[in-house]
Structures are given as structure tokens and as C-alpha cells.
Amino acid sequence: MYERVRQEIELLKNKYPNLVHGEQLSWVLIPKYKLPAGRFNKGGTKLLFVLPAGYPNTGIDNFFVDVDLRLHDGGNPSGFNIGSNSSSGAAPIAGDWAWFSWHPAEWRPAATVEAGDNLLTFLHGVNLCLQGQETT
Numbered sequence: 001m002y003e004r005v006r007q008e009i010e011l012l013k014n015k016y017p018n019l020v021h022g023e024q025l026s027w028v029l030i031p032k033y034k035l036p037a038g039r040f041n042k043g044g045t046k047l048l049f050v051l052p053a054g055y056p057n058t059g060i061d062n063f064f065v066d067v068d069l070r071l072h073d074g075g076n077p078s079g080f081n082i083g084s085n086s087s088s089g090a091a092p093i094a095g096d097w098a099w100f101s102w103h104p105a106e107w108r109p110a111a112t113v114e115a116g117d118n119l120l121t122f123l124h125g126v127n128l129c130l131q132g133q134e135t136t
Helices: 002-015 119-130
Strands: 028-034 043-049 063-066 079-082 097-100
Touching: 002 028, 002 119, 043 119, 097 119
Parallel strands: none
Antiparallel strands: 028 043, 043 063, 063 097, 079 097
């Protein structure tokens, strides 16, 4: 698993060069993740997600964002929860977090990174979630 995750993180670094990850590659933090224009009270957020022990066969569940993230009108988006403890576990980095209860509707990894779902396809789903599209 370690080599597979390392390859996927390298793919992410092409798009998010400032990302950081846990020493054991068990979590990924994107310090400035761009949010959909006009939907939220700010243009970007920290985005943190945890890779489950069975990854890539087990898909990622939930992701963390800045605690002060709100919709442009001040409301909370669907699936948004305040706190550092998600339904799948605690945020691995201390701080004030909120989290989205979200997981891919389908998760189909393949033998090679490019042939199936991976961290990039997970982030595509995160984008759909942040746009308000139901994909869970």
C-alpha cells in the first residue's frame, strides 16, 4: 500500500504542490484549497483527509475544512459538521476543524493508479460536494 499511496501523492503534488502529508502517508493536507466561486464566505480553505487502513480498496470517508467555512448567505452546506471528530475518526492535525460527511458513491480502484479511482478522483468528488452536488 505504501508505494501505491506514495505514487498517488506525487500525482496530487502536480496540482497541489504545497500539500503536506503524514509521515506514514495516512493523511493529506492541502493548505489552500480553492472553493467554488461565489458559493462560500471565502475563496479557499484548508482541506484535510485521512486514508483508511484498507486504502485503496477502502475508499476515503469524510474530509475536514476550516471551522469558519459557511455558505455565502451564512448558512451551513449540506453534510457540514463542526468539530474535529468526524464519523470516521478524529482529525490527525490539531486545530479548529469542521468536516463534511461525504464519501464517493462508487469507489473502484484498479491495479494501476491511473486505471481506476485514486486521490485525484477523490478530490474530483470533493469538488462536486463543495459545489452542492449530491454524490454520496
